[in-house]
Amino acid sequence: MSAPYSPSIRRRRLSAELRKLRSQSELTLQEASKQAGIGKSNLSKIEQAESKTVPTKTLDMLLDTYKVTDTQTRAALHQLAKDAKVRGWWAQYKDLMPEMLADFEVEACAFRTFQAQVVPGLLQTPDYAGAIFRANKVREDSEIERRIDARLKRQDVLNQVHPPTYEAVIEEGALRRVVGSAAIMHEQLLHLDHMAVRHNVDLYVLPFNAGAHPATEGSFVLLDFPDPRDSTIAYFETPVSSLYLEEDEQIRRCNTMFGSTQACSLNPVQSLALIRHICSELEE
Structure with missing residues (x-):
């Protein structure tokens, strides 16, 4: 195949x-x-x-x-x-998700993302994702199920034989915010624990005491590609639109923003310890 x-x-x-x-x-x-x-x-x-x-x-x-x-x-x-004419699996969900993001994800060799409010989409459990989608009260159950299905299909990119590297900087608040229920959040944190031990995944928690940091303006994703002819893409999502940047100066600034924010964060070992600590607090 x-x-x-x-x-x-x-x-x-x-x-x-x-x-x-x-x-x-x-x-x-x-x-x-x-x-x-x-x-x-x-x-x-x-x-x-x-x-x-x-x-x-x-x-x-x-x-x-x-x-x-x-x-x-x-x-x-x-x-x-x-x-270029071929339609990917994501075309069937174009009314529910940023189609080009999934399009780019399938060929990326490296992901670097900063998430302030929620756990990154590629690391979400089905129940956590469902709780996020249900927060929008106007969505029908059938639409929510399709959104969950699309999110899980996107996550397949991390399950390949030769998966891309994945670096995620996650605000501490996103880990402490109880989404759905304590049980759902506990399962989500356990899933982060399991993902963090993968050889291609590095998680960095940005603690509350880091104060102001370079990425205070919002979440974003940087995607790198194995072919040098394909430039890095920066993706920003808002409630009403999606923004893709690829000009050299734009990417340079985004790289600097990610690197500086990562430097303010706990290292992967410290981050995993904090994730496990928050998880244990939910058990209590």
Whole structure:
């Protein structure tokens, strides 16, 4: 069975390759579009990965314009275009979750996340996730069950044979806030205990006494990818929208924010001890 892949990553990679080929051909966007016989705005959208598909005919016209004659190179770019059209499992939940996040997660080789209010989604138990979703009183039970199902499917990324590394900085308040019930929270903390001993998972608890820290403006996730052609993505979620950042300066600032917040946190051994202490308090 082939490993899942991200159509969005394939689309971004194809766009980057086409931009590089145009640059190597020393053609401006206008010159390339004119020679290839496609609109300048269409080519711009293709190069910015704003077009969901690149038709075979259009791709061939661009490769001809850039004088790409190597059959293997052409075949590889056509495969990228083909892969970019495929819909992942997450498409069936697009009305309930940030579709592009799951899309990017399947190919990430490293996750770095800061969570202030709740346990990170990829580390949540079904009952904990359900309690989070039920906090929104307007949701029907059927919708909540679909949301839980989608969250559990997303967590499969950490259960691969060669899983990505996962570093999570979690506010102490997220661990002490009793979500659902004491029993649900106790189970959630036990699950964090089990996840923390995995070789690819490192948990850092940001204690109350750390005071103000660099990430006080909110939670976020950084995703790194194994192919150097795929730049790091920073993901921020708000109640009404999702924001993805990938410009070099934006990523540099996010990397600094995560690293500085991580430095304010307890180390993994200390963090696990605190998680177990909070868990024991719930038992009492």
